[in-house]
Amino acid sequence: MPIRLEPDFPAKTILESEDIFAIDTSRAKHQDIRPLKLLILNLMPNKIDTEIHLLRLISQSPLQIDVDFLKTTSHEHKHTSKNHLDEFYLDFSHVKENCYDGLIITGAPVEQMDFEEVDYWSELVEIMEWSQLSVTSVVHICWGAQAGLYHHFGIEKVAFTEKLFGIYKQDIQHHFRLFRGFDDRFWMPQSRYTGINEEQVQQKKIKVIAQDENKQSTILISEDEHDVFLMGHFEYGTDTLEKEYLRDRERGVITALPQNYYENGIVHNCWRAQAHLFYHNWLNDVYQLTPYHLEDIRQLQKERRLRSIRS
Structure with missing residues (x-):
């Protein structure tokens, strides 16, 4: 099934050129x-790159999906045009009364800063708190995962x-339903300067469902299964790590060549299939759990939180 996008959304043309089906609003309204x-x-x-990466993955679901993009208002966005943000992104004030089936919180290049030093930290905390009652399931990516683990669990x-x-090998620790169809070992891109305190993870109500070869947690899920934390970047395109490496060099940042990435100077994407499968499984999981009437999500989430407290 297609993703619904506004007719002039920039990523729409690129996705259609890759035979990824996207329909406009007027056509979507005629579907039951x-x-x-x-x-x-x-x-x-x-x-824009991140939009394309994520839309590629969620487009593989057989479900029709309406996507809203959210930006922070407490941060000056220097790398994306104001026109693009004004036309296609919403402020939190415009969505906080709404409910959503799913939320994705991306990474951000601020991991070497203390969380509280990030200029939009208080706004992000408000969004994460809102998501606990207003969203069926949340996927946190890279720094977004670290932020979520810190805020919700103090990790x-x-x-x-x-x-x-x-690109690093990952071993499945628990055959959770998000891993339907996965091999027991898979690959996932990583690009970060920080990890998480593994001892603290063991003390919290969190399931570690994948680890790397050094026994570092790379995919985690809250015990109530509401929040998923991806320490890596399933969404990365084939050339994303190369672009990051060249960007670091241009800025004078010493960065080694990405590990397990080049083979005789050529990049062979070894994570694409698992990335599509992960997001397909997540969306299917959300579809099975979410109520038909969006406004019922808050009551269901209140009941979920109450069960979690009692347990």
């Missing part, structure tokens, strides 16, 4: 099924001696 309502809080500097960041940068 209720689409899933998805909200994407895009914290990445190059927002602190741990600085690495050097950037974790490349």
